Amino acid sequence: MLIIKDLHASVEGKEILRGINLTIHAGEVHAIMGPNGSGKSTLANVLAGNTSFEVTKGEVTFNGKDLLAMSADVRAKEGLFLSFQYPVEIPGVSMINFLKTAVNESRKYHQLKELSAGDFLKVMREKKEMVQIDSQLTNRSVNEGFSGGEKKKNEIFQMAMLEPKLAILDETDSGLDIDALRIVANGVNLLKKPENATIVVTHYQRLLDYIVPDFVHVLYKGQIVKSAGKELVLELEEKGYDWIKKELGE
Amino acid sequence: MNESTNFESAEQRILRLFLENKALLNEATPGFLCNDREQAMNSFQRMGIPDRKVENFKYTDLTKLFARENYNRAFHPTSFDFDMQEVFTCDVPEFDTHLLFHVNGWFFGQNRTDQFPQGTIVKSLKQALIEDTALVEKYYGKIAAANSDPVAALNGAFAQDGLFLYIPDHTVIDKPIQIINLLRSEEDLYVTQRNLVVVGKNAQVKLMFCDHTLAIHSYIANYLTEVFLSQDAVADIYGIQNQHNGTAYLNGLYIHQESNSQLITNTISLHGGITRNHLHVELQGEHANASLFGLTLTDKDQHSDFFTSIEHAQPSCHSNQIFKNIQDDNSTGAFTGRIHVMPGAKKTEAYQRNNSVLMTKAAKMNTKPQLVIDNDDVKCSHGATIGQVNEEALFYLQTRGINEAEARLMLMFAFAHEVLANIRVEQLRQNIDRLVNKRLRGEVSRCHDCKLECIR
Numbered sequence: 001m002l003i004i005k006d007l008h009a010s011v012e013g014k015e016i017l018r019g020i021n022l023t024i025h026a027g028e029v030h031a032i033m034g035p036n037g038s039g040k041s042t043l044a045n046v047l048a049g050n051t052s053f054e055v056t057k058g059e060v061t062f063n064g065k066d067l068l069a070m071s072a073d074v075r076a077k078e079g080l081f082l083s084f085q086y087p088v089e090i091p092g093v094s095m096i097n098f099l100k101t102a103v104n105e106s107r108k109y110h111q112l113k114e115l116s117a118g119d120f121l122k123v124m125r126e127k128k129e130m131v132q133i134d135s136q137l138t139n140r141s142v143n144e145g146f147s148g149g150e151k152k153k154n155e156i157f158q159m160a161m162l163e164p165k166l167a168i169l170d171e172t173d174s175g176l177d178i179d180a181l182r183i184v185a186n187g188v189n190l191l192k193k194p195e196n197a198t199i200v201v202t203h204y205q206r207l208l209d210y211i212v213p214d215f216v217h218v219l220y221k222g223q224i225v226k227s228a229g230k231e232l233v234l235e236l237e238e239k240g241y242d243w244i245k246k247e248l249g250e
Numbered sequence: 251m252n253e254s255t256n257f258e259s260a261e262q263r264i265l266r267l268f269l270e271n272k273a274l275l276n277e278a279t280p281g282f283l284c285n286d287r288e289q290a291m292n293s294f295q296r297m298g299i300p301d302r303k304v305e306n307f308k309y310t311d312l313t314k315l316f317a318r319e320n321y322n323r324a325f326h327p328t329s330f331d332f333d334m335q336e337v338f339t340c341d342v343p344e345f346d347t348h349l350l351f352h353v354n355g356w357f358f359g360q361n362r363t364d365q366f367p368q369g370t371i372v373k374s375l376k377q378a379l380i381e382d383t384a385l386v387e388k389y390y391g392k393i394a395a396a397n398s399d400p401v402a403a404l405n406g407a408f409a410q411d412g413l414f415l416y417i418p419d420h421t422v423i424d425k426p427i428q429i430i431n432l433l434r435s436e437e438d439l440y441v442t443q444r445n446l447v448v449v450g451k452n453a454q455v456k457l458m459f460c461d462h463t464l465a466i467h468s469y470i471a472n473y474l475t476e477v478f479l480s481q482d483a484v485a486d487i488y489g490i491q492n493q494h495n496g497t498a499y500l501n502g503l504y505i506h507q508e509s510n511s512q513l514i515t516n517t518i519s520l521h522g523g524i525t526r527n528h529l530h531v532e533l534q535g536e537h538a539n540a541s542l543f544g545l546t547l548t549d550k551d552q553h554s555d556f557f558t559s560i561e562h563a564q565p566s567c568h569s570n571q572i573f574k575n576i577q578d579d580n581s582t583g584a585f586t587g588r589i590h591v592m593p594g595a596k597k598t599e600a601y602q603r604n605n606s607v608l609m610t611k612a613a614k615m616n617t618k619p620q621l622v623i624d625n626d627d628v629k630c631s632h633g634a635t636i637g638q639v640n641e642e643a644l645f646y647l648q649t650r651g652i653n654e655a656e657a658r659l660m661l662m663f664a665f666a667h668e669v670l671a672n673i674r675v676e677q678l679r680q681n682i683d684r685l686v687n688k689r690l691r692g693e694v695s696r697c698h699d700c701k702l703e704c705i706r
Binding site: 048049050051052071072073075076077081082084087088090091092093097098099101102105106109141142158162 | 640641642643645646647648649650651652653654656657660661663664665666668
């Protein structure tokens with residue numbers, strides 16, 4: 001589904017990603033872990049098409065298509081979704097208008113008929129229940145005045161509405177209390193389908209107790225320095241990231 | 251133009267026009283107004299056409315405009331070759347307004363004025379000057395600063411007609427009054443319109459001024475409206491300007507508020523060539539409350555200037571201002587917000603904010619708060635921002651599959667919405683929303699059928 005080859009990216013001339021190689025197949029859950037500043041969020045943003053990062057080398061193929069050639073919105077329409085570490089507040093843009101535009105833009109792209117207002121509201125109701133988001137939140141402006149937990153739930157709610165093929169969850173657990181974390185993880189698990197894949201970017205192991213990964217990669221200084229199965233999570237929890245640094249001879 | 255003609259300055263030309271037409275201007279006009287006119291002309295001659303050196307016109311130099319105009323003056327009511335009621339009788343079931351037209355500054359003769367509550371006076375100013383002389387004299391020219399503002403002076407010198415509206419004490423006008431000001435002529439035209447609105451004690455009214463052009467000729471529209479709000483009166487005053495690029499719109503709204511009166515103004519400038527909105531509010535009674543909102547959208551070489559001045563003359567009054575600009579292409583904008591808290595006006599609360607979005611590098615915005623506070627015990631604030639679209643928000647929307655152009659529009663619209671949300675007539679708000687949306691999309695919103703565009 002996603003093939004990343006020797007991906008380099010920099011911001012303001014500083015190289016953050018220094019040769020990432022990663023292949024993800026449908027149905028898989030990959031966790032990308034690593035200490036702060038290792039490039040985890042950069043990778044998530046580069047894949048989503050954030051133009052403040054410059055890709056200097058490498059290629060990314062998404063379902064056979066050149067991902068890097070697509071603008072952010074086309075990537076989304078092709079089925080890539082980024083759950084933001086810090087979801088942006090957008091005063092004045094109503095949740096409903098925002099979601100309706102997003103859903104229908106994607107439907108148009110796939111030459112499907114736009115949803116009627118009634119059908120849209122019906123879908124929205126179902127998804128709201130699925131991710132247990134407070135129904136009042138959808139009457140407000142996008143993320144405006146939402147608590148940290150509400151913002152993260154809102155990300156998963158949007159994911160539910162857009163039904164992506166590949167979801168990238170960037171530090172979705174950060175700042176979440178354990179109840180909210182369970183709800184968010186539960187939402188992600190409910191949305192999981194054999195034809196979809198998920199990348200969980202996280203610093204801590206806790207979220208991975210709920211969203212169990214098939215593969216775990218450790219990102220350090222812009223490179224994947226270790227890949228293994230889910231047992232790596234426990235090892236990291238026990239030994240910390242210093243262990244990786246030592247292994248690398250630092 | 252004949253090159254051998256002696257050079258005549260704009261001021262000289264205006265004086266000549268004044269003298270040549272004085273008999274006509276003063277026809278059937280009571281003495282007080284003839285005097286007022288004379289004084290206004292003297293003031294104008296003293297001040298001249300303002301250039302950039304005049305502080306209040308620093309960002310809107312009118313000398314070029316007046317140097318190049320030699321437009322006809324609308325000294326007579328325009329005769330119609332079309333039936334207004336036929337052009338504009340389209341019933342809009344869910345939104346019912348009292349509809350009043352002005353054509354080239356003149357109160358339209360076929361306006362229906364019989365459906366108002368008893369005691370309400372709705373008529374042309376020209377007619378009121380004859381029939382309600384004492385009433386008009388009591389209020390006319392009392393707050394418009396003809397002796398200190400050259401544009402107001404020009405209006406005073408040439409004012410002949412406009413709307414006179416008097417709402418007696420304790421009277422509520424249920425339906426909004428929609429005043430449609432049309433510019434329509436066979437040649438370039440200079441138009442003066444003077445409106446006087448008196449709202450009695452505990453009376454309420456909602457006014458909507460819709461300013462349009464119906465012909466391709468160039469216009470200078472010098473409109474001035476004075477509004478007196480008596481004790482406990484409530485007034486909503488909405489202005490929607492949708493004029494072509496050949497229009498210079500010099501609009502003054504001068505408001506006097508007695509104690510505990512409540513005012514909302516919302517000035518939406520959708521389209522115009524050179525636009526200056528001068529908003530002046532005098533809070534002359536305790537606990538009076540004024541909220542002023544404004545939004546202007548400019549592109550190409552358009553220019554828009556909001557000039558506000560709020561005078562807190564009495565204690566415990568409250569004023570709030572939010573003005574926003576969205577500027578594309580080479581357009582220029584200005585905001586000057588003056589707040590004067592006078593000695594003795596304790597417990598004043600006065601807030602002001604101006605936010606601008608520049609969509610291109612060539613667009614320019616000047617913003618200038620002017621707070622003069624001659625008192626302790628006050629709460630005042632002002633803020634101004636000039637910026638671009640929030641890139642983070644733009645990216646966020648794009649990651650949800652919304653293309654960049656659409657995402658930008660959504661953000662612009664959201665930016666505008668803070669102003670639009672304060673329109674208290676629901677149908678009007680929805681339709682202004684729609685018009686702003688169309689404007690942002692670059693779809694020229696048609697001017698012709700104003701009524702159809704605004705309230706359908």
